[in-house]
Amino acid sequence: MKYKVKCWECGKEIENNFLDACPSCNGTLTIEMDLSHLEGTSPQDLRTRPIGVWRYDHFLPIGSKPVTLQEGGTPLYDCERTADELNLRQLHVKFEGANPTGSFKDRGMTVGVSRALELGCKVVGCASTGNTSASLAAYAAKAGLKCVVLLPSGKVALGKLAQAMFFGAKVITVDGNFDDALRVVRELSRAGDLYMLNSVNPFRPEGQKTLAFEILDQLDFQLPDRIIYPVGNAANIWAAYKALKEWQSLGWIDELPMLTGVQAGGSAPLVNSFAHGQEDFRPVEDPETVATAIRIGNPASGRKALKAVYDTGGVMTAVSDREIIEAQFMLGRNEGVGVEPASAASIAGLKRLLDEGKISRREKVVCVCTGHVLKDPDTVMANCGQLIKTEATIEAVRKVIG
Numbered sequence: 446m447k448y449k450v451k452c453w454e455c456g457k458e459i460e461n462n463f464l465d466a467c468p469s470c471n472g473t474l475t476i477e478m479d480l481s482h483l484e485g486t487s488p489q490d491l492r493t494r495p496i497g498v499w500r501y502d503h504f505l506p507i508g509s510k511p512v513t514l515q516e517g518g519t520p521l522y523d524c525e526r527t528a529d530e531l532n533l534r535q536l537h538v539k540f541e542g543a544n545p546t547g548s549f550k551d552r553g554m555t556v557g558v559s560r561a562l563e564l565g566c567k568v569v570g571c572a573s574t575g576n577t578s579a580s581l582a583a584y585a586a587k588a589g590l591k592c593v594v595l596l597p598s599g600k601v602a603l604g605k606l607a608q609a610m611f612f613g614a615k616v617i618t619v620d621g622n623f624d625d626a627l628r629v630v631r632e633l634s635r636a637g638d639l640y641m642l643n644s645v646n647p648f649r650p651e652g653q654k655t656l657a658f659e660i661l662d663q664l665d666f667q668l669p670d671r672i673i674y675p676v677g678n679a680a681n682i683w684a685a686y687k688a689l690k691e692w693q694s695l696g697w698i699d700e701l702p703m704l705t706g707v708q709a710g711g712s713a714p715l716v717n718s719f720a721h722g723q724e725d726f727r728p729v730e731d732p733e734t735v736a737t738a739i740r741i742g743n744p745a746s747g748r749k750a751l752k753a754v755y756d757t758g759g760v761m762t763a764v765s766d767r768e769i770i771e772a773q774f775m776l777g778r779n780e781g782v783g784v785e786p787a788s789a790a791s792i793a794g795l796k797r798l799l800d801e802g803k804i805s806r807r808e809k810v811v812c813v814c815t816g817h818v819l820k821d822p823d824t825v826m827a828n829c830g831q832l833i834k835t836e837a838t839i840e841a842v843r844k845v846i847g
């Protein structure tokens with residue numbers, strides 16, 4: 446397993462293991478894997494191992510024994526009832542809520558925390574809208590590392606907060622939003638107080654590549670036409686692009702599915718740029734949405750995400766909070782699949798793009814549903830009907846059953 450850390454913008458090779466941006470141009474970092482030893486092989490060759498993140502370890506920049514909670518290997522559901530309702534040829538949902546801490550963040554964290562151990566770090570930290578902190582706290586516990594997480598004040602879903610505290614992280618809420626928390630963590634990391642495991646750490650997206658690998662694996666390497674991601678800080682959709690390009694470079698796939706990104710209307714800086722064909726974006730000052738996991742105004746991997754979408758012929762769109770909640774409940778009722786609001790943005794975006802004629806009804810589509818419904822019970826309760834109370838008698842209960 447050989448690799449180089451490079452600046453994604455100017456290509457400079459980065460030797461210092463503790464940088465989170467390029468010292469020359471301040472660009473984001475990326476990892477270039479040497480895959481030459483895989484030439485002449487096929488993805489089927491990996492199937493001797495159980496499905497999950499570490500089935501794909503040739504594509505992961507870790508040489509030591511990983512810190513793992515057996516992440517990945519999540520279900521890919523064939524959602525026939527929802528496809529019928531949307532009048533779409535085929536819809537699969539990749540249910541990332543089935544990961545150890547209930548979101549796809551575990552895929553990046555197994556790699557990131559393994560890297561922290563390789564580097565001999567003692568304290569790991571992150572800024573988070575919730576799921577990154579829940580995941581990091583769990584992997585830090587498994588690795589025996591100290592963990593510090595910075596959250597925006599308020600607006601963190603209860604389940605995520607409970608997880609981070611439960612796993613023993615030092616949980617700090619800062620007076621500001623996610624973008625403010627990230628700025629402070631970067632400063633702490635540069636001062637040497639902690640090893641930062643936000644997705645600007647290039648080891649994180651490497652683990653997240655496996656989400657895309659698994660989708661292709663589970664479809665027996667028959668490519669879908671499109672994969673739709675909810676987009677917040679934008680590393681996940683970028684990781685998918687990187688994954689697909691690596692398989693393409695090995696001749697394991699011919700084409701790339703159209704990568705499609707969905708943001709919430711109240712925090713949609715990338716959608717605005719996409720609409721104008723721009724490669725860069727203007728941050729949104731006060732991002733707002735019920736989908737707190739994507740409530741991010743200044744996506745750290747925003748430029749990478751735009752490239753991923755442009756290069757694969759995908760699109761970006763924004764959806765309202767109402768559309769998000771409707772999609773969340775539709776998936777629950779139709780499929781028995783419970784996802785958190787941000788995750789449902791992918792379904793809401795699909796519906797909108799179908800209605801607008803930007804996605805053909807003849808496509809085979811995969812929606813990535815990033816986190817579990819139990820992450821945010823308050824939003825569920827706020828959108829459900831009333832709880833029914835009765836006396837403890839058969840007559841009383843029959844009366845309300847009707």
Ligand SMILES: *Cc1c(COP(=O)(O)O)cnc(C)c1O
Pocket residue numbers: 548549550576577644675676677678679680681682738739785787788815816817
């Ligand atoms: C982190 C997260 C996202 C956004 O992923 P990015 O890589 O930041 O774009 C979406 N949904 C959920 C549930 C998340 O936890």
Ligand SMILES: [Zn+2]
Pocket residue numbers: 452453454455456457467468469470471472
């Ligand atoms: Zn650079």
